[in-house]
Amino acid sequence: TSFVDEKCDERELIDLLYFPTGGGKTEAYLAVSAFLIFWRRLEFSENYGGVNIIIRYTLRLLSAQQFERASKLILACEFIRQNFKELGTERISIGFWVGSSSIPNEIKNTFGTGAETKLNKLLEKFQKQTYNSNRDVNPFQLSNCQWCNTKLISKVKQNDTSFQIGHRISNNKLNSFCLNSKCCFSEEKNGLPIVLVDEDIYNRPPTILFATVDKFAMLAWKGEATNLFNQNRKPDLIIQDELHLLNGTLGSLVGLFENALLELCSTENQKPKIIASTATVKNVDKQILGLYGRKATIFPQYATNSDDTFFSKVIPSS
Helix, strand or coil, rough: CCCCCCCCCHHHHHHEEECCCCHHHHHHHHHHHHHHHHHHHCCCCCCCCCCEEEEEECCHHHHHHHHHHHHHHHHHHHHHCCCCCCHCCCCEEEEECCCCCCCCCCCCCCCCCCCCHHHHHHHHHHHCCCCCCCCCCCCCCCECCCCCCEEEECCCCCCCCCCCEEEECCCCCECCCCCCCCCCEEEEHHHEECCCHHHHHHHHHCEEEEEHHHHHHHCCCHHHHHHHCCCCCCCEECCCCCHHCCCCCHHHHHHHHHHHHHHCCCCCCCCEEEEEEEEECCCCHHCCCCCCHCCCCEEECCCCCEEEEECCCCCHHH
16 A cells, blocks of 8 residues: 555555565565556556656666666566557656766767767677677677567677677667567667666656666766656655665765655655665664664564565475
8 A cells, every 4th residue: 555655654664575585575576666657657647757666776786687687577568558558658668877887878978988989889890890799898788688588789690790789879869679670679669668878867767767876976966867856756666675785884875865865756745665675684673764764664574483484485405
């Protein structure tokens, strides 16, 4: 109820998913995300746009892996939307908001590190047939189409002598697409609903904003970043994965930005629901109170028998 009812008493509580590694925490909050995306479009058919959900990670390597999992969900949601007019005309999309060491933050810049320069360098290597998949890195992190698993840098036909890449820059924005012409997200079918460059994210706020916690420091330096929170309706859900990593000095710094973030995501009638997840907990009540200024409730509740909590059961190895 607290996910859809703004007046629910449990809206203020932080729901903490406390489950062992591999127990399905990611699947649980992605399922909630899909529900909220569709609910928002049905409930607020005139102003469902903008960022619906914020998913945050602490480590960039982990975020890249989890981003691909979340992208699978978004492609499935977008496929469903295309077949039901009740779900609106705007695409369901996901944006990857991370540091420039992972993905170019600009389309063009004077330092030669923009998306256009990096893409042109790759295209030049394809043309000269000097591209080496073991040495040259895809600058846009996305390695495969998360719908049909086609590689985004590949030889489309068996007899091709040159590689192709599923990215194009047009109208000063980066468009991503699957190289498989039969895929639902090929270039001919409007491509992948995935936004990778910061400039595009600010101009086209995605349905799910997938980010690292440090990226929110950009709110103090980039005025355009506030576009993510200036839509008719604010984000309904914030998900913080690997909560146990936000401790010590890092937790203190993140806590400073939390008040500003929650203020940007709130109005007189709307406040975001927050879900956190972790495989290890210690003094979690104090940690969550320090980070968010809210009380926490742990799911599943502590059981008298840790080997069988109803939601999980230890199976001895043979």
